[in-house]
Amino acid sequence: MIPVIAVDFGGTHIRAAFFPSEIVKPIRQTKIRTEAEEGPYAVIDRIERAIKSVAPADCEGLRIGIAAPGPLDPFQGIILSTPNLPGWDHIPLTKEISNRFNCPVVMNNDANLAALGEWKHGAGRGVDDLIYLTISTGIGGGVITQGRLLLGAHGLAGELGHMRVVQDGPLCGCGQRGHIESIASGLSIAKIARARLQAGEASVMGEIIEDFNELNAEDIGKAAQKGDAFAISIIEDAGKAIGSHLASLVHAFNPARIILGGGVSQLGDLLFTPIWQTLTKEIIHPAYLQDLELKSAELGDHAGLIGATVFARQH
């Protein structure tokens, strides 16, 4: 039983929590704003403050685990660059934090750690091979193969949202074209819906929302849940695209479970039904489906923190 302080931070918030033993619920936690515009070293000071506010009186044997936005090098503890954190370019975060607390610090990207967290303590319990996909603003991923987190040569593996599924497709947030993120992420769903509404398609959303430019995936989800055919078709299209991509990933990884997390995944059956229908239709052999399960993530906002705890205890 190694006590761990887990940190999960992104462009808007820094969260820290103290996990005294191998449990899922932290005994003390905090959430503060990142204030990313102040630059990396101001953010690191705020991370330090968040850690201090949850730290136990006795720090004997303590480890710190950090879930951060990628791309990052977990082996060297360096954040390479990240779109939502201006000025972060090759920042040696684990060394900075380790110097301040004089204890071992490990770091990995938030989607990979969410996969690890779900595997050990959430929807992935009991299997050795799983694919985790988080569908929110963007699409991130993490893979467990034969009971280990897939890291790759430099810890950059698992970017399952940045795989090309449509030739010459829409522009992705990363600058490439046709990635699944450019078709089925929250931002992309909203963009597609805006374009179709502006082209004159009928929807109750046209009555509810004054400025189409403010339309987001949550609005579409709400309209779909109320039975709006337009909103349902938007979500169905996203589900089909995700299902098709998952069929490819199943051929590559042959998982026993697929776990979907992130805000968009909370649409439930509206999204899961077209995903599963497409996935099963596009599988090349029924053996891939023999005990494959598609599940919702269970840890919600805590997945990154819990994954960081698992990762810190492993290393």
Next chain:
Amino acid sequence: MIPVIAVDFGGTHIRAAFFPSEIVKPIRQTKIRTEAEEGPYAVIDRIERAIKSVAPADCEGLRIGIAAPGPLDPFQGIILSTPNLPGWDHIPLTKEISNRFNCPVVMNNDANLAALGEWKHGAGRGVDDLIYLTISTGIGGGVITQGRLLLGAHGLAGELGHMRVVQDGPLCGCGQRGHIESIASGLSIAKIARARLQAGEASVMGEIIEDFNELNAEDIGKAAQKGDAFAISIIEDAGKAIGSHLASLVHAFNPARIILGGGVSQLGDLLFTPIWQTLTKEIIHPAYLQDLELKSAELGDHAGLIGATVFARQH
């Protein structure tokens, strides 16, 4: 040092070789015709005969490793079904062979074992993370992650040729659409070239080949090597498609090396140059490229046999 008899069989040939110690060159080998049309149990008899013809006088401690066409279940030693072997449906091959020789028998699919062979004794030596792609009639794959062959929940992982890269794309040999195999395999390259020639494009091939229906990837390769612009463009297009797919796979696996095998890969720079140019252009962050190498397979026709030997010694 465990003595191993390795077997590699497909729709046309059965090869068997005896590897007395951990070396790459077998001391005795044979190659006979599969005669697949005679059905599974006649083929199994022929496999038995091939094994006997290379077996040592003293079989003490011997293991048998089999490279077979997939999909197959390596954990249970069952060939599930395979397009080039009529009548093979859930055939328990390892049990059949084990009963005949009274020794441990393991089996895995030929592309996965070629990846394993190249990793231990070929172009993959020295790295822990690699992607192996074999481009011949079809496209197969195998992945080594953190020093282990990626198997997945039922040993079906690594089907990197059956991943969708074009929406509503050409029909693939597996029955699905838009897989990379349907665009860049030997059969697909020939199909695309035939369609373009029949549509009237100019090429020296139009003069050499009387019946376009007999055109194959080798003919196109020869014409390209002689400088035929049409043939070069066909191979360039295939290279670009493979490079784009590899960029996606690099985001998923973050390998330190990519190894290309199979007949089509022998086109060398004609294929490798467009692959590398597209791959590097479509990578989302330069960190993925920091020490990534693209290499030709080294073991040629022996990759499956050598991989089967490695696999048998591991299990």
